[in-house]
Amino acid sequence: MLDSLYNKTVVCPVCQNKIEVTKVKSKDCVIASRDSDFCIYYENVNPLFYDVWVCEHCGYAAQQERFENISPIEAKIVKENISKYWKPRSFCGERDIEKAMEAFKLALYNLCKTSAKPIEFAKVCLRIAWLYRMKKDEREIEFLKYALRYYSETYESETFPVGKLDQYTCMYLIAELNRRVGKYDDAISWFNKVISSPEARANKTLMDNTREQYRLAKEAKEKG
Ligand SMILES: [Zn+2]
Known part of the structure; x- marks a missing residue:
């Protein structure tokens, strides 16, 4: 794993399993430039790639700032609509842009299933658009x-x-x-x-x- 990354153990609020999530050391987040819609580019590793935490056991995924804030009702919805169909796979460790995109799409899927507030959809859709921009993919506009x-x-x-x-x-x-x-x-x-x-x-x-x-x-x- 890159020197800029480290793992942290958290408890998944949906399935209660302990999981490892990967974070970027804040001293290694050096800003290179910003776009007018607040998309940030970094000198080295991009913390946006690690913003979504995914539980490898149950498929629950959310931006790290709200990962632990899930209500019991929403947790039940995730279990019934996502965990049932989830094939265990890890999102821990270094992520390329494709893996970051997959994590954000999972977060979006979780929002759809739990009828989240518009602001949660707005943040995730804007970040998916930024990832498409970095890939120079025209689906940026759709998002x-x-x-x-x-x-x-x-x-x-x-x-x-x-x-x-x-x-x-x-x-x-x-x-x-x-x-x-x-x-x-x-x-x-x-x-x-x-x-x-x-x-x-x-x-x-x-x-x-x-x-x-x-x-x-x-x-x-x-x-x-
Ligand atoms: Zn879980």
């Missing part, structure tokens, strides 16, 4: 569209902040995802909402990004 739909539902239905996501960052993401899928009018209208929110001005980085991406959306619209 950006899913992410857009779920961030829009989150905006309509939730009280902010939703986890770590504040209202203005959510508005910015809706704008930027609209731009990336070619819906320039919607993008411009959402960027305008961010620019005209007095509260959003407290976040300088967000405002700078908004102005820059607004300009790109305008240019793209003029080019038709």
Whole structure:
């Protein structure tokens, strides 16, 4: 295994088995660059590849920050709908982009079965889109569209902040995802909402990004 990686033992909240999960040492997560929708590229190992933990015994999969937060009802649904059909296989150790994609698709499948909230779908779909972007695969757009739909539902239905996501960052993401899928009018209208929110001005980085991406959306619209 790479020096940057280490294993940790956790208890699966669905089947109660002890499992090993792989994490990246935080000192080895060196940021190389960022995209305007917060996709981060790293100098060496990419922690995104290890973000989804998968139980090799029962097929339960979730982003690490919510892996342990599963209700007894959801755990029962996973057992009945996923574990029954699961062929044991390990996701421990080094992951390439394909293995990372498989882990995220399993997390998405778990969300579908447990009727999770839109924000959980939004996060997973956006990350699947990023993995496709890194592979230069056009399915990126399909998953950006899913992410857009779920961030829009989150905006309509939730009280902010939703986890770590504040209202203005959510508005910015809706704008930027609209731009990336070619819906320039919607993008411009959402960027305008961010620019005209007095509260959003407290976040300088967000405002700078908004102005820059607004300009790109305008240019793209003029080019038709
Ligand atoms: Zn399990």
